[in-house]
Amino acid sequence: MASDLTSPLQPLTPWPALAPAAGTVLKLFLQASLAPADSLTGWSLDDRNPALIDQMLPFFDWIYHHYFQVKTDGWQHIPAQGRVLLVGSHNGGLAAPDTVMMTYDWYRRFGTQRPAYALMDPRMWQVFPGVARMAAWVGCVQASRRMALAALEREAAVLIYPGGVRDVFRPHHQRRQVCFFGQQGFIKLALRSGSPIVPLISHGAHDTLQVLADLYPALATLHRWGLPWLTGIDPGSFPLYLGLPWGLALGPLPNIPLPVPLHTRVCSAITFPHYGREAARDPVYVDRCYHQVRQMMQQELDSLYALYE
Numbered sequence: 001m002a003s004d005l006t007s008p009l010q011p012l013t014p015w016p017a018l019a020p021a022a023g024t025v026l027k028l029f030l031q032a033s034l035a036p037a038d039s040l041t042g043w044s045l046d047d048r049n050p051a052l053i054d055q056m057l058p059f060f061d062w063i064y065h066h067y068f069q070v071k072t073d074g075w076q077h078i079p080a081q082g083r084v085l086l087v088g089s090h091n092g093g094l095a096a097p098d099t100v101m102m103t104y105d106w107y108r109r110f111g112t113q114r115p116a117y118a119l120m121d122p123r124m125w126q127v128f129p130g131v132a133r134m135a136a137w138v139g140c141v142q143a144s145r146r147m148a149l150a151a152l153e154r155e156a157a158v159l160i161y162p163g164g165v166r167d168v169f170r171p172h173h174q175r176r177q178v179c180f181f182g183q184q185g186f187i188k189l190a191l192r193s194g195s196p197i198v199p200l201i202s203h204g205a206h207d208t209l210q211v212l213a214d215l216y217p218a219l220a221t222l223h224r225w226g227l228p229w230l231t232g233i234d235p236g237s238f239p240l241y242l243g244l245p246w247g248l249a250l251g252p253l254p255n256i257p258l259p260v261p262l263h264t265r266v267c268s269a270i271t272f273p274h275y276g277r278e279a280a281r282d283p284v285y286v287d288r289c290y291h292q293v294r295q296m297m298q299q300e301l302d303s304l305y306a307l308y309e
Contacts, residue, residue, distance in 0.1 A: 005075040011065040021059035033130030040133035042142035050112035074266035086159040090167035091205035098205035115156035119143035169239040175206035191280040199267040208257030209243030
């Protein structure tokens, strides 16, 4: 059942219920890992499974309330129905704890039946197929314009992180910055589909590990000189970071986030004067819309960080 959009969520999973809740998630992960390779590929909107999401929620409820002690605000800015493009600033390594916690918030506040999807890097299906297939049940699809438009045509919410893997592994000193690296595809998507943009930001998630540097530019140079990628896949980012369980890690390895309190925020919806294919094809207009969104998100992120100074 959906919860009030402005009130704090009430905990549902006490400590004694943690073990069975974790067991359920582990069972579902094993089920996804053993699924046929041609299933749960992220190319079907129908793989999202509200019944299985409901089974996962008790575990993430415990994580939300007891591990990250999440504070959140702004959920009233999301339209009550219809398509919407949720645009986030990525944080916290592959664990992306703010993403996971905001997904939990979404399903508690709007219910698992409201259609919602998230664009996920296709490399996840290659490198971590069990995780990717399980994420498909939750609503993750391949990061492509085709899948995003298909979801928006169903009047669904679509979550996108324009900065991608470079953003999620940006150095710790850039944690206060909205880093989209000039990626403007989400603007074209919003303009073409007539979707409002609702930005998402957070505080604390990029402190759940300490990214010291991104070595990708140097490795990309070596690759151009003939050095093959270790797994045969261009990782897009190659961080040097401190975090669990590795201590010092090299490369985009999965991490266990430190139990840092999180504060997530849903910002006011952004609409533009003009929509449609012609607007999406106008590079000057697209660039202006892009800077409008990024500037607004940076102002909101500065404001959120100011609460903890």
